[in-house]
Amino acid sequence: MRLLLPCVLLTVGLVTGYRSPLNDFQRSEGRELVATPWNAARVLLLPGLNLEDCATRCSQSLDCRAFNYETRPTVTCKHLPWVGDGSNAEVKRNVNCDLYEKKVYVRKCIVGKGEDYRGKVFTTRSGLTCQQWWSKFPHDHRWIPTATNGLELNYCRNPDGDRIGPWCYTTDPERRYESCNIPQCKDEVCITCNGEDYRGQVDHTVSGRECQRWDQQYPHQHIYQPEKYPDKSLDDNYCRNPDASPVPWCYTTDTEMERENCEISKCTEVRVEKRQRSSFTTNCFRGRGEDYRGKVNETTSGIPCQRWDAQEPHEHPFYPNTYECKGLEENYCRNPDGSEAPWCFTSVPEMRTALCLQIKRCADDIEAEDCYHENGRNYRGMVRKTRKGITCQKWNVNTPHRTKINPWTHPEANLTENYCRNPDGDQHGPWCYTTDPKTEFDYCAIKQCAGEKVSMTEPVERVEFSECGKREDRIPRTRLRIVNGIPGNSPWTVSLRDRKGNHFCGGSLVNPRWVISTKQCFSSCYVDLPGYSAMMGTLFRDPQEGEPGVQTIPLTKIVCGPSESQLVMLQLEYPAQFNERVSQICLPPERYIVAEGTLCEIAGWGETRGTGDETVLNVAQIPVISNKECNNYFRGRVRENEMCTNSFQAGIGACERDYGGPLACQNRDCWVLEGVIIPMRRCGHPGQPNIFIRVSVYVDWIKKVMEMA
Template identity: 55%
Template sequence: MQPVLGVLLTLAVALGSGHRSPLNDFQRLRATELLAVPVDPPPLLPEQGSSEQCAQRCAASPACRFLPSPRNGLEENYCRNPDRDKRGPWCYTVDPNIRHQSCGIKKCEDAVCMTCNGEEYRGTVDRTESGTECQRWDLQHPHKHPYHPDKYPDKGLDDNYCRNPDSSERPWCYTTDPGREREYCRIRLCTEKRLRPLNVTTGCFRGKGEGYRGRVNVTVSGIPCQRWDAQTPHRHHFTPEKYPCNDLQENYCRNPDGSEAPWCFTARPTIRVAFCFHIRRCPDELGAQECYHGHGERYHGHVSKTRKGITCQPWAAQAPHVPQISPVTHPEAHLEENYCRNPDNDSHGPWCYTMDPRTPFDYCAIKPCSGSTVPSILENADTVTFEQCGRRDERLQQKGRIVGGQPGNSPWTVSIRNRAGMHFCGGSLVKEQWVISTRQCFSSCDADLAGYEVQLGTLFKDPGPGDPNQQTIPITRIVCGPSESQLVMLKLARPAALNRRVALICLPPERYVVPAGTICEIAGWGETRGTADGSVLNVARLPVLAHNECNAALRGRLKESELCTAPLRAGVGACEGDYGGPLACLTADCWVLEGVIIPSRVCARTDQPALFIRVSLYVDWIHKVMKMG
């Protein structure tokens, strides 16, 4: 039998009233089409006739109803389901007595239902709960978005099917309606709510800690965690009902959103989220038999995963990252396979380029060998010189009346703003296109910052449209620092224009320790508690406290990665909205970013030192991030 090439459906014949046309029985089928009949009709349809007669003959012919096409996959005699039969794939049989029959192929449970929050769902639902068709993931119209299939190859972003690439409550999609950006999809839970293969642990964690099921319930600062089933003091959507596979019990630390490590909402209204205290990484991930001396320049072991569990990219490869260091450029560095190395003498130890397109490089899961010496810490900077940074027009410094601060001139301090244009954190401009802030200002290292921006060059928290000095630049990327650092770097959509109102702050020498008693500045648009004008940038001065004195005041809890300032009787210090901003100290006639403001239990305490991230420990990492772009 010759294959039928098409069906001639002439719609010129008017139908009599009261008669149902056979054309009505034709349903719209996905990936099928009706083609025009050739001039010479094929043998299967020898008779000419009305459109109704043509439709009757076509309805009885399987070859006519389902024409083979590259789009519908009807090749050879393979089982298919072109009409979406509920029984699954079927075919026409070669038995004259049996026209068609189901093939009895077992249904793939994961393709038609979801487990947990549907991150592993790979079905073909392509409409939202409201019935709106989904936008293709590889398109940026009508809605621009960051979830392109090439950037997230493991998220199954095929066609316009509903997916959950950001660990939301359940699968969703961007819609084809310009007025509705994204909506959830209606996908049923599988009969058996199976746990994802998470390699569950209790006393330690692997990877990013998604499988951690221990009972630690305090943050790194010792703040108790908020219960997951509570909505005070912080409202959130990570409830046990919505995330049944993440074991969100009590107020135990968990990682339901793929963050860097287990975390929790805190019981303090002023601090929303924080990582958890003293949850160690499992020994088998740390490379129990592997360690390095010094900075690890001579490490030639075979660890090939980062401390976050990401597989390393081979040094000779060109994807997903184009390396600036390779076996060709550094032949003496033993850059074999994808093993962790330290070819550039990074002070944080062996590292590698990663296979995650979002993470250019990371440090490896290798610990220093016992007895390995830490490089001596620079005690002074008398011989240090800086490039064009850290200078300001002192004539702009106002004397008037952060808590206990006064309106001031800090041209490297930026305001970080959410999609609604509201200020929520501070940051420091260290390069024309890079800002440093703190991890605690953001929900995760994979946070979607579309619509977020920084504001520079203005004294006012909410400047008017006519402010000639204001610059507003979108944020395009967030890069989280080493896990203990709590630092983040934000890449801007374009370089900031430097002028007398916008300037770069200098980075300190590697591992430099600010001398005790040095008077430094903090700046921000945060809460003033009525002690200053909250509508303008406030600057306050604080003296640096010696490391041993601060450690004694904190009963031995001070970390090497922390810097502190002495408390003042007047109650001067950072508060909510200032977090992420600079602690700037004058060194060699230039202002240097020595610390980054982090949340504290009480604003401007008069009885305890204020803590900051010690930036000098992470200068290598900062330069590497900016260099790799």
């Protein structure tokens, strides 16, 4: 064994990639190729094979051009000697079956010289009919059809690798042979703009590497699974552009090259269909706002946007000349990458991007001009879309989400069709289950009726907590300064990590499976989280490998809060284990107001601007001030769903990478999450109060998310 092991490792070391046998096939989901009765005997049944073995055997068989792969009632592989373009078989719907056809027999374009072309074109570029390959008349030749060379009937082929591509001998005695002018796949379908709508069949990159299938996770793991992005047409291993890159691309089968651009022709000016200007909007946006062309140029919180043609303070790839169809003019809010709404890079170095949610959704996009009274419990309108434009799920069905609230549990709530309702009295208004498999529920695109305002906050006399918010205070309290903080113990403070393992934001553990943070830490409510994680149980931003007590748990889901909340909830792949280093913080009572003067604590691993050690968890204690006093400084901009703390001793405040972390206030012997750190125009600025999102306003939403998951 000692002698064999190096040989095995050497052999493995020589492997530079993995090629799936499925790369040879084009998949049609939910389809079956059904043979005509007189051809049924030619179908070869191979029960029990896995999908790749079924594909491998078909690739190796000279008598297999396609296969049906059935998953119910039993797994069955059926090899077929035809594809679905003739009279031998008919393509039919079958939800328990997928049809795989060899690409060389179904695509109408060629790669390279087209030596593997097996299509059914039989006329030349000038319209002459091809001579049968078995015939020597009118032109004698040396080619003999065999089972392996594909010289079938009189179809165009390229048996000698001629640079002109597939050709044939003609039936015209005066013209011996001619090219069939079959287009290159890179030219067959051209791209407009950045190729987001490209649906062609190029499956190799610009350097000639073969593409990895989108429905596979090897050799490269990735987030673009076809079932998660049904609108992106992530078919087989064809080049696509699901992420607003400059051109279509793909993951490659080369382990040394994760992804690479594809070579696809740009449409000429004559062929480009100019988008109708009537689809652009200037005063509101439809869908996700990709056609918004208005002149709003600041974020929801009033921060000016960075110019798209500038690279300061934030470097970015969205150059206006690269994304010529995206309207990246001046510093106007736009949506070049398919986020949920128009956005921009901000002019503040500490905040990279922010949404422009003050831009209204167009009335025709939310189906009705409607409003609700009080909290909307009695709303009986006919709006059936969420604030993000997603269609609501019917209340009486359990697809895609199993409903815990339905016409049987709440018969008095008028849960008809898929209309927005508020059966549980949610203070944030009418809502619905959604038809998006990734979003259980969301609030609807309905506003509170003009002139009505229900208070979000109210005093609570006595608060009782039990199994949360406990810690061992090993470090003495002090009024020193996250900018101007000291190393401290905050066992519910979580470090959010990107795909490279770097800390980028804070969060608070409110349940063994859930973390609360801020929306500004993420580019979108639709961001996929493979590779992202939450680290807890350590004071160090970059703990040494093997440090006892450290827990790093993958993130599996992001849920965005009500529009004005700036909150997100992040679901952990598995529960955190509580101990003296890791515990959950208490949630406050709904709509609770923290008393003025209460001494609270912020914690994080963010920037200290030279006032402390950024490699350890810093804490700082600061007293709460009233919103009235806070608004004297901010000129009335602080809202009821926000709260403030004082600033003193040359500025205590939260900075970049602290965002999303907790403002924790002690209630008897328990710590309570009263606020979430959000970005401000200036962090830790002397004399400037700190603004936080008031968590008590959103406790009902937080509990609903955890309950429905």
